[in-house]
Amino acid sequence: MLTNIFIIAITAEAMSGALAAGRRNMDLFGVALISFITALGGGTVRDMLLGNYPVTWTQHPLYIYLTIGAGLATILLARFIHRLNQIFLVLDSMGLIAFTIIGCNVALKLGYDTPVVIMSGMTTGIFGGILRDIMCNRTPQVLRHELYASVSLVVAVVYLTLMSLGVSHGVNTWGTFFFGLLLRLSAIRWKLSLPVFSYSPGRWGD
Template sequence: MLTSIFVIAITAEAMSGALAAGRRNMDLFGVALIAFITALGGGTVRDMLLGNYPVTWTQHPSYIYLTIGAGLLTILIARFMQRLNRIFLILDAMGLVAFTIIGCNVALKLGYETPVVIMAGITTGIFGGILRDIMCNRTPQVLRHELYASVSFLVAILYLVLRVLGVSDEINTLICFCFGLTLRLAAIHWKLSLPVFSYSPGRWGD
């Protein structure tokens, strides 16, 4: 189940990358590259942090084709994106949860301690979006808008707690999906967000 959701997820992430590249008037190559990095960058950073070589996507070339294909396809359907917005946000939320669980599992398998496992889950969940925004020269959206990174954090916690409680992996994953999706979509609907910290420059300002 996780694998098929993963495939849906990297497609959705690739599309969000393509749209961000389009906002910066990139060429076809830029669109393809940003789509690829948005979809697979989170897992790549996780693998590099944990020393988990070979990096996952290098062993699954189909992911390369899929994300680049999804990115380029987005150009054709961009005009409908506004109307597809709701579906898109649901797919993106599914991706966030799937990425987080997968990231936790990778770190668990390598024997890392709990806090590192949580960091690995979050990294997989949100770093694709962060790399997308860095490459498109804007402040990472996932750290500013409605609950997003926090959903990844809470899903990681919930997954590990249920695991310690002996819940089977399938049921655990299912519960995490229900929880994560509900929370993320509720956050979008009611514009829930964490408190924001606003600070005006003193000494270190630019």
């Protein structure tokens, strides 16, 4: 199941990267690069941090063709994409949860301790979007809008907790996935977010 969702998710993420590049008036190479980084950047950073070589996408060239192709196709479809905004939000949410669970499993197979496993899941889930926004010169959206990075954290914790309780892999994966998806979609629906720290020097008398 996660593999199929992964394919859908990296396609949707690549398209979101292309739209971000378009807002910055980038050329075709820029669109392709941002699409690729948005879709596969999280897994790449995770593999590098964990020493998990070769990096996953280097063993699956299809991912390269898929993400770059989706990014370039977005140029042709851009005028219609605003009508599909709700679908994109659902696909992005599915990708976040799937990436997080996949990232946790990679670290678990490598024998890392729980804190590292959680960070591996979160890195896989959110770092592609962070890299996209940095390269597009804007504050990462995953850190300032509805619950996103925190959803990844909760998903990783729930997944590992159920595993420690002896819940079967299939039930754990499905249960965690749908719980995380419900949490993320609820955050979008009711605009749930963490408290914001706003610092202004004049406000504090500096």
